[in-house]
Amino acid sequence: MQESVQHKGVTHFTIVKILRTFSPDEMNEFEKFLHSPFFNNHSTILRLYKELKKFYPLFSDKCLTKEHLFSVANKGKSYDDQLLRKYLSRITKLAEEYLSILQMRTEGIRKDYNVLLQLSRRNIKEIYTRKIKKVEKRFNNFQQFEAEHILHKHFFSALKYELLNKDNQIKPHNELLVDSINNLLDYFLIVSGWLLNEIESHSYTYDTGSKRNAVVAPIDRNMIVEFVENAISNLHSEDKDRMIFLEMVLNDMKLSSPESGFSAYTNLKKLVYGNSHKMSRQILQFYLQRMNVYCLLENLRGTHDMHLDLFQNYRKLLEENLFGSEGKTNLRFLEFRGILISALKIKEFEWAEKFINENVKYVDEDLQANVFHYGYSLLRFYTQDYSESLSHNSKIQSGLLPITIDSYILKAKIFYVLGHSDSALSLADSFRHFINLNKLISDFHKQNLLNFLKYFRAIIRLKAKNNIAKAGKLLAELQTSSNTREKKWLIEMTEDLLKLK
Template sequence: MYQSRLVQHIRELPAKKRERFRQFVNSPYFNQHDRTTALLEFILKKLDGRPSGLSKERAYKALFPGEGFNEQQLYNVMSYLNKLYYRFMAAEYTEKQRYLESIFTLEEAFDNHQFDIMTNRGKQLMKKLKKDPVHNSEYFQASYRLNHALGYYSGTYFDRAETNTFQSMLDELDKYYMLEKLRNCCHLTANSLILNTSYNFRMLNELLEHLRANWPDFEDEYSIVMYHTALMSMLEEDNPDHYQRMKRMLAENMKSFSETEGRDLYSFSYNYCIRMINAGHRDYQVELFQLYKQGLKQDLLLDKGLISEWDYKNIATLGARLKEFTWTENFLQEYQEKLPAHRKENAYNYNLGNLYYNKGLYEEALSALLLVQFTDVKYHLSTTFLLLRTYYALQDTEALLSLIETFRIYVIRNRKMTVEQKRGYTNFLRFAKKLVLIKHSASTYSRKDFEKEIDELRDKIEISENVINKYWLLEECHTGAKATA
């Protein structure tokens, strides 16, 4: 039983939620089955002990003292408790939503013909909606359902010719659909750009045309405008006006969005800059860095108080690359405690090593990088590449060639990398080894022969399509050519 899904679900609950679930199960409104209550108490008591303490036999003995073991009876009780857990999840979710409980009250009152409750709660909900600055899909759905209930109540019992409420119902339904369509198309288009997936966005073109033709009807709905702008920045990537408009809107008013939506919208802007950088537009590095700073000020890079280790890395990498050394060092220190606990040391040491490398403090960089544990492929690849560059800068040819060979074997044997990724890294390592042998043996060449070797290598790198970290190889070839000029 220790490995059962029911026990796993309860184990995953934070302490406060475990207690709320216990109260839920103990409520006679939701549960009048004593053995279900007893089973939960047994699980909670034994949950943090040895697995043997949660055996089926011990659980059965606690629930059915003096009876012979009957596995089916135990499963029945577990099934009751599992169903209560699902109801508990629904209750918890409903409580977190801004309007759902009010809507449920309104609609139940309508079904029960308790129209005094419906009209009273309807007025309260209408006031709440008018004051709410966050016009997201949750808002539009609540507004639609409110007008739906009030419209059909009025049309059925008072004035069949009344149109205002029904028109509001239709308008809010349209806005709900438009916003959800735009929001999901943003996410899925972003996925398509990253993962090379494709979707049939049925009726998206018609929706975009409708928005263009009726823009005055929607231009005051900030959320619709924002998601439309974000989507257009992906669909019409060559037109920077969409990105610039999105950037201005992100800076001006994020009160119209929930924290989750704010983080999503910033991620669309980050990804646009990253695509531009990858396409060779290096000025977008500054754009991306400023966006990250802006997101940090608005607390939109934190999720439940924590920053993703990859956002932490991206920000620190950009800061170091742009030579914003003091700001970057302060950032690494300030946000170290906001990293997930199991990732904190690795993320801090890697990014500190990268900062030292960019400052030219290569010995300090090595000290930090050698503390990084290769807990996953990403850290292994990133750290090894940075170590390679550091050894290269120190002109430690022996250590560098040894690392290249070790790294090559790791890439070949790694089962988590795709064939294309492996080819990209092996091409990089092949060119890196050649570059090392040429540059660190420069004294054995004549000036003319050295330049010829470097130029030939650079030409080969440039025409090769799949080379990881190609920019560094070309940069070092260029540096080598300049050094002999």
């Protein structure tokens, strides 16, 4: 028993999980890092790493055991599990230190701020005065809206004020204090907006429990709207970029209002597309995704047909390469699904097929085969190749909730179109039980799906009875219904019934 534990592989160790994510260049650089006595003065750690490096990138060779690593690090010594764990813990901490350095390299402005803090504390006036002028020049040359830059402008304004005060300047420099406040408020607005949007999105996506136990944010959209409207009214006319920024924040906050949501969306889209060159990747992605959430909810509610807008926004995200980070494209399943469905809804079939073939590789590797068949099952349904659609659907072997739900709906629609009414009704019953028993589906989505089933079953029965009068009433009810999945398709099927008379 003890022997089997000892000879266990090392793939479960934290350091191995970290090293698996390193590029070949990073593996080589980390070795140089370990050679530096500033970071590491233990030759044992270096020997241990060099041996680990031989098994990169999988680290799954059967001979890579704890005993093997220990024998390389400490030749001639008997295996000591506790000592090896200390070595592995030490090299893990060094890997974390290296990751911190990698992150610092991407944060030039934060590094400048840290240097200025040190120069200020050491009271080296000549150097920090020269340094802060260089930093200010960088800020002046940076024309994009970027949350982190806005925050650091606040820090630099406050720091510059402190430095000037330290020099006993008679002038109060209130302009630096005002600039610091404005940048801090702008950062607060953009981050608060993002957080409030996430909270709202979760209320639609997840079952968050009873309202009595719900987490309540200390601010709401109305408070931000009131504040921003007041800020805009007091803004100097020459501060055009800040006006654009505040207008985007304002319209974002108004998107959730039933009264002003659509006009706010129209305004926000114009602002985002017209000023995308002024936005960082992060900010542009934030607003495009925010508009997509609005479009998706409008489509679900059935209040506006936003499929074209949704497709345009997704295409913009793809064109700007805003999926993923650090130059690496990465698509979550829900993003892949949203892009594909938006294209199919407006009959961009060639574009959709090209998208599937070129982008399925960017989905999580474990999901790629399922997502490929999922994509083609949808595509073939929309191109009316129903047998091929069912064939791809049958090859999907994923328990992912959105795939399961879409699979139910797709098969139900195919059975109906092919005239298999009994199969369609049987599937609808199974789907209804699945919805009611699933605790992960939010109340909003649960009602959305149950409304689909209600109208779907009604259409099947009316078709069987050829009841044209009731079909007309059902159509009127459908057209005014809200929060109904596949509302447009249900209306089309009901209209087809009326054509049969």
